[in-house]
Amino acid sequence: MSDSDDSIFITQSKENGCLSPIESDLILSEVLDMVESADNKQKTELQPSFDLKSDLFSDISDEELLKATQLIEQNEPARFSVPLKQSDLDNLVKSGLSSKTEKKSKWAVNMFDLWQKNRNKNTDSFVPNNNLINMSSEVLNETLGYFIAEVRTISGKEYKPNTLYEIIIAIQHHLRQQGRLINFLDDAAFDGLRRILDAKMKQLSKQGLGMQRRSAAIISEEQENELWNKRILGTETPQMLLDTLLYTLGLHFALRAGQEHRALRVGENGQITVKRDLQNRRYLEYHEDVSKTNRGGIQHRKIQPKITRAYENIAKPDRCPVNIYEKYISLRPRNCKTDALYLRPLKAPTAICWYCDSPVGVHVLQQTVGNLCKRACFNGHYTNHSLRATAATRLYEAGIDEQLITEKTGHRSNAVRGYKRTSEDQLMQVSGILHGQSDQSKKSKTENFSSDTGSTFQELNLTSGSMSLHLKFTGK
Template sequence: MSDSDSNAIFITQSTFVEKLSTDPDTDAVLSDILDMQENTQPNFNLRNSIFSDISSADDESIVQCSMEMEKMDSRFRIPLNTVDLQNMVDSGKSAKTENKTRWAINLFANWQKERERVTKSKQYSSPILEMKDSLLNEALSFFIGEVRNEAGSDYRPNTMYELLISIQHHFRTNGRFVSFLDDKTFSGLKAVLDSKMKELSKKGIGLQRRQADIITQEQEEKLWTKNILGSDSPQQLLDTMIFMIGLNFALRAGQEHRNLRYGEHSQICVKTDTENRTYLEYTEDVSKTNRGGIMHRKLDPKVTRAYENQKQPEKCIVKLNTKFIAARPDNCNNDAFYLRPRKYTQGNVWYQDAPVGVHILQQTVKRLCEQAGFQGFYTNHSLRATAATRLYGAGIDEQLISEKTGHRSNAVRAYKRTSDQQQCDISNILSGNSNSVKVPRLESANGGNTEINIETGAVKIHVKY
């Protein structure tokens, strides 16, 4: 049968189907036509009515695709609203940055009210986001020149700078891109800020940055001998884990501790190296310098290790971690790494199904040092600075120190502290009272003697060869 005949049959079939309801005599004719087509008509008995003209070779992929479509509803969340999206955006912001921004905006609003009261003028009283650039330049210039802290004293120069940058951040998060320090429109404001910072520096205000004190080896030993650190009680073990993790992984303040998780997605896991040595590995997910967003998508996370201490098992971070994890409650619903200690333990369960608050974590190192009677400024940052300083004192390369702390710039230098002995040695060198070691050097390019001079107090040794 030719193609034209086949087409004619289908047309005829269609015509007879339409007449079935009105002309019963067509039944016989239709039956004959269907018999003729039995061996030539394609099979349209498909699995799914949305597909057509698909060969049997594609059946498997069709079935798979259909199954995926049936599962599609589980791949998406319940529809979100704008509030849900805003909460998602807010959760990705730095809490510290947002707090500074609220402080700066509230401070500016209070300045507006006070200036209006004193001058009886509403010139700078309009909402800050509604001010035009020229008016904003004037208002912020007067604000920077007049603002004081609650005690009526000047802020530090760096605080003045952060105050302005926080207000700039407020503008940008509200869809208005301004650049107070680069845009010529705000050149007057920049000049006022620069002059104000110089004026404060001349007065000696803010020249000394308040940095967290480091914890020496001797001080740490006192924490252990006084049983401030240890593993004999829930609170003591919790404090020790915060101390050891902060020191060995060089974490920042309390928020990075609060971000630690337990379970499948924990940043801390137990591993064994090629020499069969056990260690804890910490993999950073988010931090001050790596928020995990668009701008940081290409940054490699910090990955660092803390090996088991076989010589002092009571101070071994791996063993302490094992005991700490085993003391969690069964079927714990909370994935926070640090859980609140139970007042009364239940067998091996030492902790509640509730996380330790960030403020408690932030105060831990300060509390421990106060218990030990240490005088100074101690915070969780002390552990980070201690890690960098100990490595620096041991002659570890700065690159390796940066890998431990996670610094991606020369900022690691601000965390390294010169010890009292190093400062004393420097002073003795300048005063001529130091022990000195001269590196071997060649006396003459044509040959000659190489000399090493070692001077120790009144004893002098001269070696020539």
């Protein structure tokens, strides 16, 4: 370094990272001492204690450094995706929508179009042939009022009241997706439509249509034992193991229908893991990612996903959820490409592989519980949702706190109470009380006691079915 240099340039080596604060302060202090000595024309030259070829610094030129940086960037994987088109963004938006909602919306719009053409063909009282999107709010209010009052099923029967409501909401969803941000239930412009819809629903309700909602039946413990005893549930064959896994996971994790089952994955991003607690007890832990009430989008960003456990069944190892899950995982194909949990059974299974590298379809999964109960000759409406209802009902009957039940089901409101089904034993108990049967009606028993202090007290025991009340009265 010559004496004529006006500045001192220090290039920091990428290999060894940044200097520590102490090293930086020491070097700067010595450089300042050199400058001060030069100003005072001291004869003794102070040299800073660093070497440009040491481990801390590099004498690489700026040109070489630029080339090295460019080379690194060329070798790194692409940081951004390839440029997208508008059609790609449209498909991305569609992928975030509920497929069931979109199908229902398309069905409602197609039915409106069919009604529109049929009405104009068969009557002199025409309705506008315009597309729903192009209708003004005034025309929409009038046209949809006629539509909701006249729409019928393919067989010519009336729709149920709730179905009419869903048709209007489905059409509203279609309009919103096309940029028409309207609200049929709140906007003043659609007051006429609301009045007609309300009156039509009341009229149908008076006729007894739609008063009873078809709910999935619960599976009693006796029925579940029957499924095992008839070897409908078990782990002996590929199909039996697959059905039993779905039944077990659906019951212990309170999963919905078939879509949540279809969304289950294995591998790096799997939702189910085998763990042990502090007492070394094994359990399956389920981490929910998306569901009906948690789509993972902007509106649900603050929702805490459901996390629940299914502990091992030591008393009945053949029915243990951990054992069933581990056996199924062990019989999946090695190096499986699909990450779907449920795979199709092989027609010719081997000792180490029972399933092929192909996922089971969502429609097949949706029918699993119904088919199992049909084979057992159970009477009632049984679906995969029966497992969710069964889980909540059993926990209610066992006296489990409602908060723990919502943690199991994933409900974010008191909607979980809708799963509290009245059992046949409870119905018989109520009927017995009204019959005045002595063994079912209220019973009371009073006993008198005396103590050494001379005071007396009474104990009153009241019982009604499974409930009991114990009262104690004291006196002189």
